[in-house]
Amino acid sequence: MAFYRPDYVRVKNAFTSKKEEAKAASEERRAALSAEIPELDSICRQLSATGPRIFEAALHPEGDLEGKIAAIRKENEALLAEQKRILAEHGYPEDWFDVKYECPICNDEGNVDGVMCVCMKKQLIEAGYETAGIAGLAATHNFETFDLSYYDYDSEIRSKMKYVFERVKNYAETFKVGASPSLLFLGGTGLGKTHLSVAAAKRVIELQNYVVYGTAQNIFADFEHEKFNKPYTDQSPSRTDKYYECDLLVMDDLGTELKSQAVTAFLYNLLNTRLGEGKPMIISTNLTTADAIVERYDERIGSRLLGEFLPYKFAGKDVRMLKLKKR
Ligand SMILES: [Zn+2]
Missing domain, CATH: 3.40.50.300 (P-loop containing nucleotide triphosphate hydrolases)
Known part of the structure; x- marks a missing residue:
């Protein structure tokens, strides 16, 4: 008992491109608005540095590593709050830069913890009707x-x-x-x-x-x-x-x-x-x-x-x- 393999491959590939498109669209929204609003551009740059900063901190674990990371996280939260405020000020929803996935359950991954998501199963069934x-x-x-x-x-x-x-x-x-x-x-x-x-x-x-x-x-x-x-x-x-x-x-x-x-x-x-x-x-x-x-x-x-x-x-x-x- 398994879905028809070529249908599975086709649907799986569609999920991958769907996910990439959603990410690209979010990046486009960010780039377009950052070009318009300089202070937003600065916040976006600082936000994108959060990951590397945590990584950098972890490379030098001497001293209070947990404290350092907590501080970076706190700054991050403040930046996000500021970003929301600026977005609202310019009439944009606060989640304007979020990646908009079609399926909120699996974020267009097609599965959650190794179990096939209902959205993917539905598409495979539709593909099955088509193939049949x-x-x-x-x-x-x-x-x-x-x-x-x-x-x-x-x-x-x-x-x-x-x-x-x-x-x-x-x-x-x-x-x-x-x-x-x-x-x-x-x-x-x-x-x-x-x-x-x-x-x-x-x-x-x-x-x-x-x-x-x-x-x-x-x-x-x-x-x-x-x-x-x-x-x-x-x-x-x-x-x-x-x-x-x-x-x-x-x-x-x-x-x-x-x-x-x-x-x-x-x-x-x-x-x-x-x-x-x-x-x-x-x-x-x-x-x-x-x-x-x-x-x-x-x-x-x-x-x-x-x-x-x-x-x-x-x-x-x-x-x-x-x-x-x-x-
Ligand atoms: Zn799903």
Whole structure:
């Protein structure tokens, strides 16, 4: 369990520059005002000598070192008070020269005493949504917005969907690479498969895992692109690596992509590799019977999907149509 490394590096670097910019901005404010107000310039110079003076005193510890340092500190406080007075006199806030960090908890360090700050965690999660491909969907497709009242018209369907919702939520909350199974969402269009797929992806990202979400159409388009544009000898990172590497792969709408032998081969390879490495997937499909799956792909894929994935049947009427009627 760890945030996706490239996201971490990117966010960490952003924190470093943010911190440096805040310091530079404070220095600029100081330089600009010191140039305008000579007495302020003198105070700033004396203040910046405080550190070296203490250091110098410590180099000659003979005599009353503590007394000497206390005296320097006292002078420093007086200078700071004078600085505040001058700032106020010229209509500036007393903290005008302070470095203005974005996060008051960690001063844009990203961590406090070796523990990651909430601000950095938040940014890593946002980066995770982006990397996963759910940045646009996460706000609307999450567990909080999954509305079971759409199934109120039939108590049996409602209780079935409540069960599915609770199982998937629990799955996301307890997700663990190498331990969690893969899930297969079966059902027609508009029954909430995409909603719960994205909701699971979102929660698993928040729990610091590397997740990739995509429609089968887009995922296989990437494989096609690679097959026809990248020579086998090219060892550079490719656009399909993420589908093998991520902790959780969420593939939406399997069965809506263009049918081809190549797609069957890509899919088998992907399923085989990920299952072999204990890396879970959530696949949703509108193919709802074993026959339909085998007919569209082949026996091997059928036995993988039906034998090694935990199936959840989505029931009910097209929620999208019900939403339109509700408006
Ligand atoms: Zn912080």
